[in-house]
Amino acid sequence: MKLAVFSAKPYDRRYLEGVNSSRSSSVPVQLIFHEFSLSVDTVALARGADAVCVFVNDTLDTPVLESLHGLGVRAVLLRCAGYNNVNLAVAERLGFFVANVPSYSPEAVAEFAIALIQTLNRNTHRAYNRVREGNFSLVGLLGRTLHGKTVGIVGTGRIGLALARILKGFGCHVLAHDPFPTDAFAAYGEYVPLNDLLARSDFVSLHCPLTESTRHIVNADSLGRMKPGAMLVNTSRGGLIQTKAVLAALKGGRLGGLALDVYEGEGALFYNDHSGDIIDDDDLMRLTTFHNVLVCGHQAFFTEEALAEIAESTLRNLDDFVAGVPGRNSLVRDGHLIIRRDSLPVRI
Ligand SMILES: NC(=O)c1ccc[n+]([C@@H]2O[C@H](COP(=O)([O-])OP(=O)(O)OC[C@H]3O[C@@H](n4cnc5c(N)ncnc54)[C@H](O)[C@@H]3O)[C@@H](O)[C@H]2O)c1
Numbered sequence: 001m002k003l004a005v006f007s008a009k010p011y012d013r014r015y016l017e018g019v020n021s022s023r024s025s026s027v028p029v030q031l032i033f034h035e036f037s038l039s040v041d042t043v044a045l046a047r048g049a050d051a052v053c054v055f056v057n058d059t060l061d062t063p064v065l066e067s068l069h070g071l072g073v074r075a076v077l078l079r080c081a082g083y084n085n086v087n088l089a090v091a092e093r094l095g096f097f098v099a100n101v102p103s104y105s106p107e108a109v110a111e112f113a114i115a116l117i118q119t120l121n122r123n124t125h126r127a128y129n130r131v132r133e134g135n136f137s138l139v140g141l142l143g144r145t146l147h148g149k150t151v152g153i154v155g156t157g158r159i160g161l162a163l164a165r166i167l168k169g170f171g172c173h174v175l176a177h178d179p180f181p182t183d184a185f186a187a188y189g190e191y192v193p194l195n196d197l198l199a200r201s202d203f204v205s206l207h208c209p210l211t212e213s214t215r216h217i218v219n220a221d222s223l224g225r226m227k228p229g230a231m232l233v234n235t236s237r238g239g240l241i242q243t244k245a246v247l248a249a250l251k252g253g254r255l256g257g258l259a260l261d262v263y264e265g266e267g268a269l270f271y272n273d274h275s276g277d278i279i280d281d282d283d284l285m286r287l288t289t290f291h292n293v294l295v296c297g298h299q300a301f302f303t304e305e306a307l308a309e310i311a312e313s314t315l316r317n318l319d320d321f322v323a324g325v326p327g328r329n330s331l332v333r334d335g336h337l338i339i340r341r342d343s344l345p346v347r348i
Contacts, residue, residue: 001027001322003077004049006042006058007271008033012079015311016053023315027322037267043067051075051097051321053314056298057267060086069094075321079314080301082237083331084210091332098332099317103158104301104309110162112300113205113235116259120231120294121146121203140291144202147171152201154178154194154217155208155236156185163205164188175201178208198225203233210237218242223249231257231292235300238264243283250290257292261300270297 005012013033020029032049036042038058044067046052052073054060060068060076065087068076076086078100091098119125122143130137151167153160153176160176161184167174174189175197185191198204204226208214218232218241226232232255234241243264249255263270265281279285287293301310313329320327330338 001051001318002030002032002049003051003053003318004032004034004046004073005053006034006036006038006045007055008035009271011307012055012311015307016314019308019311019315025315025319025322029315029318038064040064040067043071046073047071049073051077051318053077053079054085055271056080056082056085057270058085059267060091062087062090065090065094065096069096075099075318077314077317077321079310082209084237084239086331088332088337092335092337095335096332097321097327097330097334099320099327099329100331101310101313101317102329104313105303105306106158106162108303108306109159109235109300110166112261113159113163113207113233114166116233116235116261116294116296117151117203117205117231118146120233120257120259120292125294126291149173149202150175150200152176152197152204153189154197154204154206156182156191157207157209159235160205160207161185161188163207194222195225198222199227201227201230203231205233206236206240208236208240210239215239216242216245218246220245220248223255226255228254229256231255231259233259235261238262238266243287247283247286250287250293258287258290259294259296260287261296262298263295266298 005016016031020031034045038052038054040063043064046068052068054076075097081100081102083100086098123141127141147170150173153163153174156176156178164174164185165188168188175192176185176189177192177194177197181191223245246255246258250258263284265284287295317327317329327333
C-alpha cells in the first residue's frame with residue numbers, strides 16, 4: 001500500500017514515520033513524501049500511489065480528483081478536520097474513500113484562541129517588542145480584564161465547546177450560536193441568535209466550518225452589528241471573513257482588534273518561508289500594519305499531542321480503507337457521501 005503525502009513538512013514526516021514504524025498492520029504501508037501541495041500541477045506525483053494524504057491548503061477540485069482517479073488513486077486521507085478544500089460531490093461520484101481527522105486535540109485550537117484573545121487584549125505582542133528596544137512605557141498597552149466580559153462563540157462543535165469550558169474558568173459570560181445546538185453547552189453559557197451574539201459580545205471567536213453558507217459570515221453587515229470596539233478572532237477558516245470588510249471596520253475604528261490564525265488567501269503563502277519574497281497580497285500586508293491585528297500562519301493545531309493524534313488517526317483511516325470497512329472518520333465511502341451536505345456539516 002503506497003500513500004503519497006502532499007504538503008509534507010519535516011514534522012509530518014517525523015510523526016507519520018514514527019507511527020508507521022511502530023504499529024503492526026497486516027498490510028505494510030510505504031510512505032512517499034512530497035513537499036509540494038497537491039494541485040493540478042503536481043497531481044502527477046501521485047502516480048503509483050493507492051491513496052493520497054493531504055492538508056488544509058491542498059486542492060482537491062474536479063480536475064485534481066479526476067486526475068487522481070485516472071492514476072489509480074482510490075482514497076483521500078485528510079490529516080486535518082476541515083474538508084472545504086475537497087469537492088465531496090465529485091469524490092462521491094468517482095467512488096473515492098475520503099476520511100478526515102475530526103478531533104485531534106480540540107483543546108489545542110481552543111487554547112490557541114485564548115492565546116490570541118489575551119495577546120490582542122493585553123497587548124503582549126507590543127510589550128515584547130518594546131522591551132527588546134528598552135522601551136518600558138505602558139502607554140498604549142491598556143487592556144481589559146477578561147473576567148466578566150461577554151464572549152461569543154460561533155459554532156459549538158468540539159473546538160467551540162472546549163473554548164467555552166476554558167472561558168467559563170476565566171469567569172466570562174459565554175454566548176453561542178450554532179444551527180445544531182448541543183446540550184453539552186448548557187453548562188457553560190446560553191445560545192442566542194447570531195445577531196444578538198454580535199451585538200452583545202466583547203470578543204467574538206469563530207469555530208464553524210467553512211461551507212457555502214458560512215463563507216463571508218463576517219462581512220460589512222455583520223461587522224456593523226458588532227458591539228463597537230469588540231475584538232474578532234478566527235482560528236477556523238479564512239473564508240469565513242471578508243477581508244476587505246474587516247479592513248474597513250479596522251480603519252474606521254469600529255472593530256477593536258482582529259486576530260487571525262487563518263486567512264482567505266493563505267493558500268499562496270502559509271506553511272512556507274516567503275521572507276525573501278515580495279508578497280503580492282495587498283490586503284494581508286495592510287492587515288499587518290495595524291497594531292491591533294495579529295496574523296499567525298495557521299498554527300492553532302500545532303502541538304506535539306495533536307501531531308501524534310493526526311498521524312495515528314490518518315494511518316487508522318488508511319487501515320479502514322484497506323480493510324474496506326465503514327470508517328469511523330469517513331466522509332465519502334463506496335460512492336456515498338456520509339455527511340450532511342453543505343450547511344449541515346455534521347456526520348449522520
Ligand atoms: N486553525 C487550526 O489549526 C484549526 C484546527 C482544527 C480545526 N480548525 C477549524 O475549526 C473548525 C471547527 O472545528 P471543530 O472540530 O470544532 O468542528 P465541529 O464539526 O466539531 O464543529 C463545528 C460546529 O459548527 C457548527 N456550525 C455549522 N454551521 C454553522 C453556522 N452557520 N453558524 C454557527 N455554527 C455553525 C456545527 O453545527 C458544529 O457544531 C473546523 O471546521 C476547521 O475548519 C482549524
